[in-house]
Amino acid sequence: MTTIGGVLHDPETGRSRRSEGRLESGALVVQADGGERRASFDALEITTGGWQAQAVHLGWRDAEGRAWALSVEDPAARAALAAALPPALAAKVAASHAAERKVRRSGRLAIALVSAFFAFPLVLIALLFAFREPLLDWVVARLPPAVDAQIGQLTAEQVKASGKLIEKGPAVDAVQAIGARLLAHAPAHPHEFRFAVMEDPSLNAFAAPGGFVVVHTGLIAAADGPDEVAGVLGHEIAHVLRRHSLRQMAFELGLTAAIQLAVGSPDGAVAILAGAAQQLSGLSFSREQESEADRLGFDLLQAAKLPGEGLPRFFDRLAREGGNAIPAFLSSHPQSEERREALAAELRRRGQWPTEPLALDWEAVRASVRK
DSSP, rough: EEEEEEEEEEETTTEEEEEEEEEEEEEEEEEETTEEEEEEGGEEEEEESSSSGGGGEEEOOOTTTOEEEEOOOOOHHHHHHHHHSSSHHHHHHHHHHHHHHHHHHHHHHHHHHHHHHHHHHHHHHHHHTTTTTHHHHHHHHHHHHHHHHHHHHHHHHHHHHOOOOSSSSSHHHHHHHHHHHHHHTTTOOOOOOOEEEEOOOOSSSSTTTTTTEEEEEEHHHHOSHEEEEEEEEHHHHHHHHHHHHHHHHHHOOHHHHHHHHHHSOOOHHHHHHHHHHGGGGGGOOHHHHHHHHHHHHHHHHHHHTOOOHHHHHHHHHHHOOTSSSSEEEEEEHHOOHHHHHHHHHHHEEEEEOOOOOOOOOOHHHHHOOOO
């Protein structure tokens, strides 16, 4: 005799409850509220059901035609059923076990697919974040130089519209002379550089894509000599040549907008970047970009026979004299101890090179911008 436990579905009471069944003398005997219920093996119908097909239903009809069923879920009880029932019924129990495994596999697959569906955006975001640097390089490489030129022109128009552009004078002549000296030794490039002076007391300078370089009067007044301004301009020219400003503008817009830049038209790219162009004076560069601009800036100074000590000396003095208010130029071009040491190491590596001083009356230049 084999005893199995399960849930009896009783049509007399309409209730289901735990019950115990026995397999004996070719029949299933189950304890019900009204006494024992017996169903011969020939009357049994075996089906699969329950969550993930984990149950075997032993069903039969009594003399009144009412449907009874004993649901067995316990794996040990199901195994006992398969061993005690006749071969034809045992095969159905085994088939129900196979169905359960199939349903479970399907369930796991469905869960995996649903998980993948919801996880895919997160994975995509993680991948975009991990590869954002090469992605931005790819975006900028796909933008023609005409985009740089148009952004530079927009910036020039904005500066002119502000009413702060100084059209002529010693400061303008000095900045343009220093810029021309450096550009004469720059590598080949597609940009048309223009150097401008803007009436602004903040110690700042910035370069728009395309070569529009702006120096604030506050920076000129703070510089001890033309060598310091030459160091600043060499650094800003390097940012333009390496298209750092354009790349950072794309970075500030976000990866989605950056990808739109790459797949859209040049005019569309200019329209997207136009808003970011208004924030050029405060645009911050990455450590790698600053290091690259430092090296190329030194290349320009050395080729133009201008002293290389101007930029690090200017940085150091700004850091010392800034007090609680960090100058704008240090904010967008941070001078960390690591970078300070890198600048000094680069100068030592290059050694002294021949210089030809700029023929500028720097005190007259500074006096022209002082208020």
